[in-house]
Amino acid sequence: MSLRGETAVVGVGLTEFGGLPGHTHMEIMAKAIDKAITDAGIHKDEIDGIFSANFVEMLTPLTVAEYLGINPTYMDGTNTGGSVFVNSMQSAAAALSLGLCNVALICYGSNSATGPFTHPPAMHTVEDVYRPRNPITPYALAANRHMHEFGTTREQLAEVAVSARAWAQLNPAATMRDPLSVEDVVNARMIVDPLGKFDCCLISDGGAAMIMVRKDRAQDFPKKPVYMLGVGSRTDHNLISCMPDLTTTAAKEAAAAAFSMAGVTPADIDVVELYDAFTINTILFLEDMGFCEKGEGGAFVSNGNIAPGGSLPVNTNGGGLSCVHPGMYGMFLMIEAVQQLRGECGERQVDNAKMAACNGSGGFLASQVSAIFGTQETL
Amino acid sequence: MLELPAHTEHLKDDILAEQQNNNNLENPGPLQTFEENLAKGEFRIQQCKDCGQHVFYPRLLCHHCGSNALKWVAVSGKGVVYSSAVVRQRPEKGGDYNISLIDLEEGPRLMSRVVDVDPEEVAIGMQVSAHVGMINDKPAVLFYNKEQGDKEW
Numbered sequence: 451m452s453l454r455g456e457t458a459v460v461g462v463g464l465t466e467f468g469g470l471p472g473h474t475h476m477e478i479m480a481k482a483i484d485k486a487i488t489d490a491g492i493h494k495d496e497i498d499g500i501f502s503a504n505f506v507e508m509l510t511p512l513t514v515a516e517y518l519g520i521n522p523t524y525m526d527g528t529n530t531g532g533s534v535f536v537n538s539m540q541s542a543a544a545a546l547s548l549g550l551c552n553v554a555l556i557c558y559g560s561n562s563a564t565g566p567f568t569h570p571p572a573m574h575t576v577e578d579v580y581r582p583r584n585p586i587t588p589y590a591l592a593a594n595r596h597m598h599e600f601g602t603t604r605e606q607l608a609e610v611a612v613s614a615r616a617w618a619q620l621n622p623a624a625t626m627r628d629p630l631s632v633e634d635v636v637n638a639r640m641i642v643d644p645l646g647k648f649d650c651c652l653i654s655d656g657g658a659a660m661i662m663v664r665k666d667r668a669q670d671f672p673k674k675p676v677y678m679l680g681v682g683s684r685t686d687h688n689l690i691s692c693m694p695d696l697t698t699t700a701a702k703e704a705a706a707a708a709f710s711m712a713g714v715t716p717a718d719i720d721v722v723e724l725y726d727a728f729t730i731n732t733i734l735f736l737e738d739m740g741f742c743e744k745g746e747g748g749a750f751v752s753n754g755n756i757a758p759g760g761s762l763p764v765n766t767n768g769g770g771l772s773c774v775h776p777g778m779y780g781m782f783l784m785i786e787a788v789q790q791l792r793g794e795c796g797e798r799q800v801d802n803a804k805m806a807a808c809n810g811s812g813g814f815l816a817s818q819v820s821a822i823f824g825t826q827e828t829l
Numbered sequence: 830m831l832e833l834p835a836h837t838e839h840l841k842d843d844i845l846a847e848q849q850n851n852n853n854l855e856n857p858g859p860l861q862t863f864e865e866n867l868a869k870g871e872f873r874i875q876q877c878k879d880c881g882q883h884v885f886y887p888r889l890l891c892h893h894c895g896s897n898a899l900k901w902v903a904v905s906g907k908g909v910v911y912s913s914a915v916v917r918q919r920p921e922k923g924g925d926y927n928i929s930l931i932d933l934e935e936g937p938r939l940m941s942r943v944v945d946v947d948p949e950e951v952a953i954g955m956q957v958s959a960h961v962g963m964i965n966d967k968p969a970v971l972f973y974n975k976e977q978g979d980k981e982w
Binding site for chain 2: 574575576577579580581582583587590591592594595598639640641642643644689690691692696
């Protein structure tokens with residue numbers, strides 16, 4: 451069977467972003483879960499599937515179940531890095547469709563800005579001794595290779611950050627809303643060349659939660675359901691030295707699978723939400739997903755083409771670069787897609803948005819999970 | 830003699846017996862063997878006896894063909910910079926340094942540093958040669974830009 455249109459998102463919840471001092475990651479997650487439950491108009495006891503992972507504990511689904519006082523029939527704590535929530539959404543769609551659970555909760559919370567700074571537990575590898583400044587260096591290596599092969603410029607990378615900021619200025623919830631120019635980005639302090647301060651995402655506190663059900667129940671909730679039309683998950687390395695081609699990510703295959711399941715093409719997409727941990731990500735994923743040709747991403751993002759008023763709205767909440775990035779961003783990009791398709795986005799609302807494409811990235815460009823969401827009329 | 834962490838000391842006899850049953854496993858494992866070779870000043874990688882391809886990082890299984898028949902071989906040390914980045918660091922902490930991905934002549938790519946030119950001068954496509962050196966008292970494969978002179982290589 452295909453998972454196309456079999457499940458729908460019927461509730462979403464976001465916390466405030468930026469600093470939530472004095473809160474544990476679970477408390478931040480609980481704020482988001484409370485909002486998602488309210489949004490869906492359900493009682494917490496209706497949740498029987500939990501999909502959750504983070505960087506600070508291994509047994510997250512158990513913590514969530516205990517915290518909520520529920521006894522779920524299905525749990526998934528897979529961790530693929532920041533892509534995991536899009537990956538979890540695939541697992542939730544499968545589990546719901548098979549009847550392994552009936553109301554799935556996908557959730558994340560992090561106090562990475564104000565809490566004790568926690569790195570993911572790292573295994574010893576052949577790269578340790580060189581002290582690559584992870585996670586930034588792998589993306590700098592990819593950016594440099596892209597510049598070498600295709601003539602991509604630092605100004606074009608900067609256009610990604612400037613466009614994200616322009617969207618953030620339309621989003622009252624976004625963390626960074628001051629004006630930002632290409633010159634500001636290019637002249638900022640270098641972190642790992644060729645990436646400077648504004649090429650790198652924020653470090654925020656924040657939580658997000660999403661409720662999914664099967665299509666037969668999708669109309670039974672207060673908000674317009676947003677259907678999962680397609681999904682694809684791929685990976686081609688973990689260490690950056692093992693990535694086969696630094697200018698082509700596994701999003702090429704992941705997105706092809708997602709578009710194939712949905713039965714649509716990039717031309718059908720109204721709004722795009724990508725994991726922009728660094729400016730190079732947006733360029734790579736736009737190319738790999740087929741919104742432009744390989745190597746043309748730099749030109750594609752220039753002249754405001756992905757900013758408000760451009761031909762393709764990308765990262766309409768302001769993205770990880772300007773809205774929120776609490777360690778793992780995958781939840782936030784899916785929720786922005788859902789809210790755009792519901793028409794809830796106020797000043798930054800994309801007119802008549804019916805279909806959204808998402809791509810979550812995990813590890814160092816390693817795990818790529820693409821998803822297509824659509825409104826009722828796209829079924 | 831087998832050195833065991835304190836918390837497994839009480840299992841020593843069982844572990845030794847198990848080890849004798851597992852005599853097809855070389856001890857230590859490939860990663861530690863690689864590092865022990867480096868400590869002796871030798872840069873060796875693995876080559877698959879079945880498919881002939883080189884393997885890096887060190888593994889128990891060939892990631893090309895799945896074979897478990899891997900042997901240690903010397904390498905030419907010749908490589909080309911595939912990509913490069915400059916990690917910015919305050920001078921009092923040691924200053925800026927280079928991180929590169931190097932494609933070895935034998936095929937595998939590895940992370941390293943090109944150390945005989947300024948970090949920002951390391952260019953994609955640059956021909957480099959391997960040399961076993963040290964980073965913070967730990968042995969590491971480093972690379973020199975050949976055109977700068979062969980130094981110890």
